[in-house]
Amino acid sequence: MSPSTQRHTPAPSGGSANPSTLRTQFAYLPDVIAELERSVPYASALATSSSGVRLALRDSEQGVSRRDPSAGVVLTASDGCEIEEVAVGATDEASVRDASRRLLEGLRRTRVGGRERNRNAVNLEPGDPLSADYVTPVGISPDSLSLAEKLARFEDLRQRARRIDRRVVQAMARYGDAIETKVFVNRTRFITEVVHRATLNVTVFVSDGNARRYNWLSRGGTGGLESLDVDEASLANVTEIAVALLGAKPIEPGIYDAVVDPSVAGILAHEAFGHGVETDMFLKGRARGAHYIGKRVGSDLVTIIDDPTVPGANGTYFIDDEGQSSSPTCIIRDGILMGGLSDLYSATRLGIARTANGRRESFERKSYARMSNTFFTPGRHSVDEVLGSLDHGLYICQGANGMEDPKGWGIQVGAHFAREYRHGKPTGVLFAPVSITGYVPDVLGDVTMVANDFHLHPGRCGKGWKEYITVGDGGPHVRTRLQLA
């Protein structure tokens, strides 16, 4: 999947959650906004909902449930200095109008409270007029399978994984599909969005009677069942690696020539210069990147993009949670830091361009500057060339987690394992687990080869310790030097 050549476009509505239904259901919102704006210079409304099914299958246990519905409305008002919001877990007109009254009461209370007001005026702009409806294109609808058929399909997959090796002690399959709707309204915009989502995770646990290891594969993102196919080779590979990890060694701490696979590259991009350029962190003085715009932060082989329009990816959407239409943002081009990812408030306060990155965990939380799909762009070498260049190094695989440090530019990435390479060939020795640490400009500055492959992986991203949202990250295989432990 090439992020530069495939773009989604607004699609006709369909399914049970469709734009015309949403427009009818929330036809009262423009009036609520108009009423609020008689008292404040800016107001907006965001109505969201989600519904779907989750399956959790393992030995002797099956679970099925509806996904947590998250239907609610958040009303936002700015008095030109601060923002006040009221969020309610209801979507009916009476509840939302009551929320509107409470919002104005809250603003009045703030004004008369005797507290010193913000010194900086914040004039939030509603954006150019836009009325649009968007729906995720779906190849194979989850509705094309009954629940019984889904259970049978994924239980069969799980059983196949279970039978591959006698050392498998447990195999789990987790499937989920969802329809997420969003309606954004301000005085110039009435936009609806319906995002379809399907995900699959298979985890295999193995034991030799003493040690326990595991491995997993993940599929899916936005769209339908078309992205969930798992062939026998992939399933066997997951199990074979889990078994091989029973003999994995701890890694000797040190600096290594390394090639990272796309899942690890994605976490590097995400943690290094994804979080590091969220512009709400600029506003808080928490991001060193604010002082490096236009400066070199990586080798000239490094280009990193955040793009919420990649078809089928996990972090794909049409509008952000503040009504901004999606478009890609180039964070680093040829090693030069270009700019950040913004939400409405930080873009306004900083006087910078808005990007479509104002996102909420749900209507219950505020909007922050957040990533969508963040990745290295592909280079010109084949994967074989990149791996074959490792004279004595490691091929680091299966990115598991990461943590950002926008102020100090440190980085932590956890990878599930690494393969030793000598003279361009794998030796068969595995190391596990592998922790990547280091200084971000060093990691990106040492990039010497970028492969021409491209894979995005589904993930969830928090801000600090909370605010979890769906994202994608990835890219090609990348060669660099890394501090490992």
Place this chain on the structure above:
Amino acid sequence: MLTRTLAADIIVQALSRRREIAGWTLTRRRRHGTQLYVIGRDVENTREVTTEDFTVTVFHDHPWPDGRQPGNGGLARGVSSVKLVPGDTAHLDARLDEVIMMASLVHNPHYELPSPETLPTVVLADPQITAVDGTRRAVWEMAEEVWEACDREASTGVRLSAGEFFVTVSDREFRTSRGIHASSETTHLAVEIALLARGESDDPTLEAETFRPVEARRVADLRLASQVAEASRFARDTLRARPTETRDGPVVVSGSALPPFFDPFMFHAGAQAAYMKLSRFTPDHTVFGDPAMVGDPLQLSSHALRPFGLSSHAFDGDGVPGRDTDLIVGGTLVARHATSRYAQYLGVPVTGDPGAVVVRAGTTPLAELVRSAGGPVVEIVAFSSPNVDDITGDVGCEIRLGYEYLPNGEVRPIKGGALAGNVFDAFASVQFAQEMQEALISGFGGGGVFVGPLGARFEGMRVAAG
């Protein structure tokens, strides 16, 4: 107003009419709260949030497909859940049809819902916060305390970057087809603060940051002034910290960096892990295997009855009364924490959902643990992220801030690099500090609470250079 639209009684009546189900549970949750977001002394956003939902779980008994896996007369138990929101009033019967259909399609070994028992009294709500306007007053009280504490740090070059303040009141009503009808009210406060320290240079790229999440059920329990003071010290020390060097000597992990190291012990002590064939622990056997334990004996319990405890509860998600349970005594697994379902599957006593992770302190002062006898001792007080693998026990955490204690008595701050090792190996020769602490395990309501030693000294973990 929300309760008018979909009262619990209406759902209970609808469930009681469904003869095809073998049982049900209903949980109603109402929450209201205030959130305050500040940047320095400026307010960015003030939010009020109100939600209400109902989680219905139904149980459906039916024959196993193809006659496999006999038990309880050959019946399998299907279970499924649906969450209803007030807007579902008009669709209640359809939602119940759907969840019953879902339960009829899945097959699990049979287990019974718990019977009613006398529930303990566990105080979890601060009346000052549950009072009218209490959440709004509390967020401002918390913000003012942080601002004042930061003002006191201003002369040291430390300032508040940003703060987030959350106060939520929740009430939960729980009912089951077996006759349990219980309720509880809780208050929850969460604060995140980011402090910035600047040295003699005016260059903002040379500043250092400390980020700190804290949670409690009462404002006073947050100890915000001391949290700010310690975070300020960490920020200043980060500013002058030198890169970590690789070494194999003793390592002390202390403060909020330590609690995640107990996660693998809790996982493997669980009945669910045993049922899934993932537990490495065997009842009445040492949890360390080979090599045998030579350090302070590990004493680990689950406490659900601590007043105002974040992980405390009068009853769990099945209606099982909260209780305190010893799990590991002297390094030996003496009991598993077991929900009703997995207790029945394994034939072990039911304990309900775990509460706070309580670990017995050692006999050595922390100051002794970090004292260098020969080579340097490293103390780590903050990781970037607690990356501890529950299954394998492997640790690989970037060091955000630590201290190097040299034989000459000098103490130098360090940062960068990583701590690597395995908790099951490392705890076999651990020494615990005698001072106690209460800390979050992984922050913001997700990971529970740790009550245990302020620090632990390990001989078998490795510090890698940054």
